[in-house]
Amino acid sequence: MGRRSYTNVLNNSKMKLLKMTLAISGLLVFNACNHADKKAETIQVKEKYAGEKPNIIFLLADDMGYGELGSYGQKDIKTPFLDEVASKGLRFTDFYAGTSVCSPSRAILMTGKHAGHATIRANGGLINGKKGRVPLKKSEITIGEMLQDAGYQTAMIGKWHLGVPEDKSTWAKGRGFGYAVQEQWGVNEKGVVLDEREHWVNNDEDSVFYNYNNYKCLDEFRTNFALDYLDKKENDKPFFLFMSYRIPHAHEFFLRKTDLYVDKTEEWLEIERRHAARITMLDAQIKRLFDKLEERGELENTLIIFTSDNGPHKENYHDNEYFNSSGGLKGYKRALYEGGIRVPMIAYWKGKIREGATTNLQAVFYDMMPTFADVAGIPKPEQTDGISILPELLGGTQKKRDHLYWEIHEGGYHKSMTQAARKGEWKALRTAASSKTELYNLDTDIFETNNVAAQYPEIVEQMNQIFQKESVSNEHYPNAGGLFKK
Numbered sequence: 001m002g003r004r005s006y007t008n009v010l011n012n013s014k015m016k017l018l019k020m021t022l023a024i025s026g027l028l029v030f031n032a033c034n035h036a037d038k039k040a041e042t043i044q045v046k047e048k049y050a051g052e053k054p055n056i057i058f059l060l061a062d063d064m065g066y067g068e069l070g071s072y073g074q075k076d077i078k079t080p081f082l083d084e085v086a087s088k089g090l091r092f093t094d095f096y097a098g099t100s101v102c103s104p105s106r107a108i109l110m111t112g113k114h115a116g117h118a119t120i121r122a123n124g125g126l127i128n129g130k131k132g133r134v135p136l137k138k139s140e141i142t143i144g145e146m147l148q149d150a151g152y153q154t155a156m157i158g159k160w161h162l163g164v165p166e167d168k169s170t171w172a173k174g175r176g177f178g179y180a181v182q183e184q185w186g187v188n189e190k191g192v193v194l195d196e197r198e199h200w201v202n203n204d205e206d207s208v209f210y211n212y213n214n215y216k217c218l219d220e221f222r223t224n225f226a227l228d229y230l231d232k233k234e235n236d237k238p239f240f241l242f243m244s245y246r247i248p249h250a251h252e253f254f255l256r257k258t259d260l261y262v263d264k265t266e267e268w269l270e271i272e273r274r275h276a277a278r279i280t281m282l283d284a285q286i287k288r289l290f291d292k293l294e295e296r297g298e299l300e301n302t303l304i305i306f307t308s309d310n311g312p313h314k315e316n317y318h319d320n321e322y323f324n325s326s327g328g329l330k331g332y333k334r335a336l337y338e339g340g341i342r343v344p345m346i347a348y349w350k351g352k353i354r355e356g357a358t359t360n361l362q363a364v365f366y367d368m369m370p371t372f373a374d375v376a377g378i379p380k381p382e383q384t385d386g387i388s389i390l391p392e393l394l395g396g397t398q399k400k401r402d403h404l405y406w407e408i409h410e411g412g413y414h415k416s417m418t419q420a421a422r423k424g425e426w427k428a429l430r431t432a433a434s435s436k437t438e439l440y441n442l443d444t445d446i447f448e449t450n451n452v453a454a455q456y457p458e459i460v461e462q463m464n465q466i467f468q469k470e471s472v473s474n475e476h477y478p479n480a481g482g483l484f485k486k
Contacts, residue, residue: 067327112369144176
């Protein structure tokens with residue numbers, strides 16, 4: 001090789017090295033700036049509640065539809081207190097339950113895993129080849145366990161629906177809640193049939209029977225436990241309270257005779273009058289809880305979130321369209337159309353969350369675990385599929401996500417599966433037995449009336465890839481993972 005050629009090679013090598021050095025330096029500077037920006041943003045957000053760790057209360061209605069609160073457009077059912085909370089907090093327009101039926105939706109909430117990764121994907125599953133109830137795995141961290149490890153006092157009152165009656169270690173007390181009052185049903189380890197009106201305190205430390213003749217509704221009974229807990233807990237430690245209500249689930253025997261809306265008896269069917277009455281009663285119980293926090297001087301240091309575990313039910317002769325319970329959205333409980341999974345969500349934190357604001361951030365149940373970890377100042381568990389929405393709550397710069405995912409196994413648990421995903425304005429649905437994917441543009445068709453799959457094959461393919469990727473196999477649900485049909 002001649003001297004000129006060698007020099008050219010050397011110069012070229014030097015130029016490449018220089019470019020590489022500049023590129024790496026630029027990347028390091030960018031990353032440093034980016035890290036600094038994120039750190040500054042985190043500090044800015046944290047400064048809004050500097051000092052003692054905040055308390056957290058999660059209020060969960062049972063089968064409440066997107067349109068059943070006045071703040072979400074309800075015209076007939078009165079919810080004056082929750083409407084007031086919405087006017088003083090942040091109201092989400094695009095918030096979603098974990099899925100469209102109770103048990104799996106709660107599993108997604110508690111573990112931060114989406115429906116394609118969750119252990120529980122229906123109200124039951126296959127256990128040794130037979131239908132049965134599926135508990136959370138002991139290897140899965142719950143929100144209760146996460147916050148308990150962070151120094152929080154933890155309490156769960158109401159419907160757990162994530163364990164099995166014969167194994168108390170799967171009940172709330174055994175899954176990270178220092179104080180637990182829960183209903184349970186089925187056959188226990190001694191072969192005794194449990195009455196779901198019996199409420200078990202810390203597993204079997206005590207039990208209290210709900211006599212509906214003594215209370216306005218079941219949730220008055222449960223709220224009494226919550227108020228007592230707030231008075232008796234330690235005052236020098238933060239607390240996490242999970243209030244799992246029953247209203248407006250279809251169990252009408254949980255309600256004694258009420259005079260609420262008695263003036264509507266000629267206009268409304270009796271079953272619908274009682275449905276409306278129960279929602280108004282729940283509104284009153286939540287006011288009792290807020291009043292207790294105010295009385296104790298704890299309201300300002302408490303993040304409170306209210307939402308529902310899925311869309312409105314159509315059970316026990318109740319008509320989900322009677323009060324426009326889904327707000328006109330298509331579908332209801334057990335469906336993955338918007339009416340089955342889009343739910344009301346109100347976030348309140350006195351003096352911290354901007355008052356009377358509305359956000360269209362697309363958020364979901366599995367975001368609660370990382371959000372509460374952020375509030376507590378701890379790392380989020382690796383198992384979660386969610387992102388923290390604390391910046392959105394406090395007016396910071398919110399991280400966005402690529403897509404949301406749901407699935408539900410119904411019709412005998414092993415006979416059918418439906419998947420759904422949302423990616424920006426696009427929403428897709430598909431059943432395991434189908435070779436067709438439905439596609440809707442929610443920006444122009446929120447009621448999902450116009451399937452545009454044929455017009456956007458490239459979007460359909462993107463959604464199909466999400467369906468293929470997100471559902472992992474699960475021994476209790478044979479249709480999960482790997483059985484997607486193109």
